[in-house]
Amino acid sequence: MTDIPVIAVLGISIIVAIYSGKIARKAGLPSLIGYMILGTIMGTSVLSLITENSLNHLQFITDIALGFVAFTIGSELNLRTLRKLGKGIVLIILAESLAAFFLVAFAVYLLTSDLPMALIFGALAPASAPAGTVAVIQEYKARGTLTKALYAVVGFDDGLAVIIFGFSAALAVKLLRAESSEASVGLISSIMEPIKELGFSLGIGTILGFFFSALARKLRPLSELPALTFGFISLAIGLCIWLNLSLILTNLMVGFVLANTTPIRSSRKIVGQLRDYMPLLFILFFFLAGAHLNISALPALGLLGIVYMIARVAGLMGGAWLGAVMGKSETKIRKYLGLGILSQAGVAIGLSLMVRQMFSEIGSPHALEIGATVITTITATSIIFEIIGPICAKFALTRAGEIPKQNDLRV
Template sequence: MEILLIGLLLLAGLVFGTLGSHYFGVPRVVGYILLGMLFAPDLLGGTLGMDATDWTRPMVAVSLGIIAYLVGGSATIGQLRRLGGTIVAATVGKVVGAFLAVFLVFGLLGTAVLDLPGWTFALVLAAIATTTAPAAIVAIIHQYRAAGPLTTALLGMVALDDALGLVIFSLVLALVGTAGLAEALPGAAWEIGAAIVFGGLAGWLIERLIRRLHEHELRLVALIGGIILLVGLADAWHFSELLAAMTFGFTARFFGGAHSERLFEPVEQLEELVFVLFFTFAGLHFDLGVVVEYAWLILLYFLLRAGGQILGSMAGAHLVKAPPEIAHNVGLGMLPQGGVAIGMALLLAGQERFAQSAELIVNIITASTLLTESIGAVAARYGLRRAGETERTLGGGVDEGR
């Protein structure tokens, strides 16, 4: 039955995404997510006998790994040198702004769920709020063929943003969980350090291998195999899959030098397939009951995170005197949130402190993620267009439905 559903999701997602882009001017990823929601277990998925989404996890992990690899290879050393200060300042501002906005408001409201008191719940939500989804950002950039300083800054911010988010989340777990700070910090260091080391080694090895493969098809097999192997190692050895894959792409670009495009062109041909799978699978996690019961909480979380990160990233960018097209739009571009946030929520299930509340938090974050992915995708496109970096604003005249 899973094979049947995958076929339906691919074809129907393609139709939804294309029609939505052509007739309503929204990014294709919005159509993919909405189509996935229709096939959630509470809706059409239940009719088809699909009462769980656990089977999607391996494909989601691989899809996110491919996307992260492309993110890591999107920026060159020269671009990062020119925009390094802006990327760091805007990212720190974005992370601090989102964390403080969510933490302070939910803490003051005293919102509690099951076994979690208000301030504890506020801390957990605030830590999760710091992360961003690279998938939606990359999908928008590639659909509208965006290029320019803002595009480069966004791609650079994604990697740094999620690394900071992992550190903050680990520290929060140390504060509210059963583990002490001294016990939690080594785990966070391993998760980030191992990801960088193994990702960098993978980038060096794949470049050495690809230079010996002259057929395009063989390069594709080697690249996808390398990404899957790295994601599998990250899952087995408990380091960040996302950061490892980003480092993989970055170091592959670095070692490839003038011939680095051969390390990315084969994978780029699979982009739209990966996007359809990733976003329709994200939609499958839609839980109508949670959305109805906690609609106010989900909406408030979305608004606080969005407002905090927009103001924070703008303040950080202005602090280093970034160009207006970056300072005024970078917060909009970083609105989407997805797999990393859900992954953090899932980690709570293994903590004794969250024995009762973990499943509820997972559903709340999943439901809010669908909102941030959909509205965030539209916001990201608006920010890129306002900065004059989409192909249409650059004079390409591309059809919106492509």
């Protein structure tokens, strides 16, 4: 008998995921935890009903879901709202990213006495996974200043994370090449690569956003707006894959430009129509995220992984608190924002794969060892952060009073 077609397995999984999400809700957890657990069971770690090859073919679903998440974040970042939040948001993003970098780098260096390794782990620490936070916000219909602040922070901190990674990776490569007495690529030219990626991502997103805004204002009937939205998000995703740009930042800018160049009623209409489709995208995204999880990596966590997790949590939470205090943000943002930004997955794993590739080109035993250690450790810690991140985000929003009681209890 031939293998079950992957589309049939995916269909069954969506149906079952709906109810696994409800079970998670009954346990007081976000539904996405149920989706991820089901994905892990169906994936290569347990039943292997969805193979590695199938996951590769389904990558476009993950890309589309991330594109919609980033667009949603951008559409929530109205300049009027950001002005109300004040300079605290900028200070929070800077403080939490830099604190995570320095604290993790310091902790890893104390443990290993390996400066290139410490720089790389520090550089990976600020990278977040916005999908988990956004899924919790939308599932529980959270509203308030903490919610708006979370949208801004998880939207823009990945941009800063890419810049920090560019600086740190370039310095680490220079140190490793110096060890093996090889000619090294110039530090400045290495640093410019992530800056160019950031600039092109924001630029293309801005251009697409203006085109989208112009067409959306004139489109009739309005029932065709979701199709137009899907078209622009898909175009942005395709350009990012083609040009090797940031999918998250590009789509975030499309949504940001739309929100700030169209009447509030029009932009809310577009985003409101998308909310009907987001639950399906979240089911698919987190189910596939679970299927990607390799739970056999957990035993490899080790002391280094534990130190990385503790230092990252301390850096993000401490930095967010410090930035909020410096920016005179309100009390609930100071107390709870750090809990809402702990998720880590795709961006960090992608950057760790880049590290392995860059260091394999150096070829020295030390470089190869760091590359292998980074990918193993980040894969293992991401499993933990993908589970605890959304749970902590829900806790933060609940304690801040931004989840309506009936939504918290609804199953």
